[in-house]
Amino acid sequence: RELTGEVEFENVDFGYNPDKIVLHDINMYAKPGQKIAFVGSTGAGKTTITNLINRFYDIQDGKIRYDNINIGKIRKPDLRRSLGIVLQDTHLFTGTVMDNIRYGKLDATDEECIKAAKLANAHDFIKRLPDGYNTVLTGDGSNLSQGQRQLLAIARAAVADPPALILDEATSSIDTRTEAMVSRGMDALMEGRTSFVIAHRLSTVKDADCIMVMEQGRIIERGTHDQLIDMKGRYYQLYTG
Numbered sequence: 650r651e652l653t654g655e656v657e658f659e660n661v662d663f664g665y666n667p668d669k670i671v672l673h674d675i676n677m678y679a680k681p682g683q684k685i686a687f688v689g690s691t692g693a694g695k696t697t698i699t700n701l702i703n704r705f706y707d708i709q710d711g712k713i714r715y716d717n718i719n720i721g722k723i724r725k726p727d728l729r730r731s732l733g734i735v736l737q738d739t740h741l742f743t744g745t746v747m748d749n750i751r752y753g754k755l756d757a758t759d760e761e762c763i764k765a766a767k768l769a770n771a772h773d774f775i776k777r778l779p780d781g782y783n784t785v786l787t788g789d790g791s792n793l794s795q796g797q798r799q800l801l802a803i804a805r806a807a808v809a810d811p812p813a814l815i816l817d818e819a820t821s822s823i824d825t826r827t828e829a830m831v832s833r834g835m836d837a838l839m840e841g842r843t844s845f846v847i848a849h850r851l852s853t854v855k856d857a858d859c860i861m862v863m864e865q866g867r868i869i870e871r872g873t874h875d876q877l878i879d880m881k882g883r884y885y886q887l888y889t890g
């Protein structure tokens with residue numbers, strides 16, 4: 650069954666350790682194709698929510714549904730395949746650039762991988778590598794810049810072509826030009842997919858359909874950028890600094 654990317658949390662409570670709840674009564678609904686952003690100070694629970702979207706952990710209470718199916722009932726490997734994740738630190742392995750992209754969908758053809766790299770905005774830098782798509786990467790990807798690793802992560806997610814995505818925006822500094830390339834690749838990848846974005850720069854969440862403002866494991870405000878600014882609450886404070 651193909652998932653559309655509809656995701657719903659209903660009264661979700663969660664703790665890494667059952668004695669210490671870190672997410673309290675989380676309710677949210679993402680329509681297919683929407684962009685949902687999470688903002689809030691460190692330790693607020695942003696990464697934890699995205700861990701639960703991936704179903705990396707069991708929840709203490711509540712329901713998480715994909716297309717109205719309680720995903721507690723789907724075997725985890727099936728679910729993993731349905732989500733694309735672009736993490737801050739992309740796991741690259743010793744192998745060619747092509748194989749590192751193909752990791753997103755193991756039976757992808759070379760043409761599909763190249764198409765994904767083009768969508769991700771990664772094609773141009775790959776063509777400039779000594780052996781192009783056949784360039785062998787070191788296991789830790791240390792022969793690439795951080796921005797290049799991010800572009801490969803985007804290409805890998807694009808080849809998987811998932812209905813929903815989780816994007817954890819990198820905090821570490823990449824130069825402005827590379828950042829613009831990464832952000833264009835991300836935008837192309839998000840087009841037509843439900844996206845959950847952990848943003849460290851408020852400027853990148855402005856166009857979200859819904860921004861969740863988190864504090865101490867709770868969603869304390871939600872709305873579009875304009876709505877939250879009008880509310881003159883926590884988001885407004887964060888934004889006006």
Ligand code: DCP
Pocket residue numbers: 665666671689690691692693694695696697698
């Ligand atoms: N926590 C925990 N065990 C883990 C990970 C986190 O007990 N393996 C706790 C630490 C915080 C809370 O959960 O009290 C929320 O942590 P998150 O990583 O979800 O917080 P953020 O992602 O919002 O923080 P940051 O902006 O620093 O990434």
Ligand code: MG
Pocket residue numbers: 695696697
């Ligand atoms: Mg985090």
